[in-house]
Amino acid sequence: MLKPQIPVAKEGFPFIGFMVFITLVFAILSYDLLVWPCLVLTVFVLCFFRDPERFVPPEEDAMVSPADGKVIIAEKVQDDTFTEGEAFKVSIFMNVFNVHVNRAPMAGTVEKIVYRPGKFYAADSARGALQNEYCGTVLQTASGKKIAFVQIAGLIARRIICWLEPGDSILKGRRFGLIRFGSRVDLYLPLDTEILVQVGQKVRAGETVIANLK
CATH class of the missing domain: 1.20.5 (Single alpha-helices involved in coiled-coils or other helix-helix interfaces)
Structure with a gap:
């Protein structure tokens, strides 16, 4: 048991x-x-710091949200840092009342961790997205797809915690870290991904299906 x-x-x-x-x-x-x-x-x-249990959808191609919060961006971008190409970006903003434990959106193997120190502007601002401290995880899924999820510090967030290391295998929905007193997680997904969320939608880490990988 x-x-x-x-x-x-x-x-x-x-x-x-x-x-x-x-x-x-x-x-x-x-x-x-x-x-x-x-x-x-x-x-x-x-x-x-509450950390409730979540019920992870069993469907293999169903990608779950890595964070509790609200979707603030869902658009195509040029990603030269993590997936190194065009990608679909989904950004989730966590306010101080959300659960801040982050969960893996898909099962896979960690290819690399990209950390950059930076500023602490408001995480839902354009300046924060470009200049704030972040820790990005690049993951290869079992089907060979490359995705990235990036923890970004915010105005009062002063510590990003990521428990993953290159070579680690992780299951979908498993806890991988948290952002202490903040604030945003960005996803970079293949362009052929079927996005199921919209800007303004509220999501729950490990439970809300935000996309289907094709």
């Missing part, structure tokens, strides 16, 4: 523990004016 997954990302434990400690100290000292704001912040941090 599988052990139940603790519904909180382990990267959040230090932050949650710190906020609980501060709240308890203020409560013991009877600093009532500080206890309530700290309690609210504790609940916020706990919610931010």
Whole structure:
């Protein structure tokens, strides 16, 4: 029998523990004016690092969303960094109330990890897309398709966490990282991919089918 997954990302434990400690100290000292704001912040941090289980669609060609949030871009682009050619780009913006654990959109083998330090502009802005810090994963699927998913920092996101390394094999829907306090994940897909989402649509990591690979 599988052990139940603790519904909180382990990267959040230090932050949650710190906020609980501060709240308890203020409560013991009877600093009532500080206890309530700290309690609210504790609940916020706990919610931010929540990590619920998801039900991954079994269809082999069904690509799932790598992040919770809202689709802000769905268009053809020239991608010279990750897939090295024309691609269909889908961008998902995560606000501070979304689950921030990221999941693999497809099963496959990691070809390379592309990391670039950068700025911390608003992730849903054009300037943020061009200049912000990012960590991109290039994946070859079992059918030989090349896709990329890119974690992009945002205005208050200061830490991108990616657990993958070149050569790793990963299953669709498996957790691969998170962006601490932010903010956006971009997908670069083959042009013949059947895109199933539209700009403005809300999606859930590991569950929402955003495309079918052909």
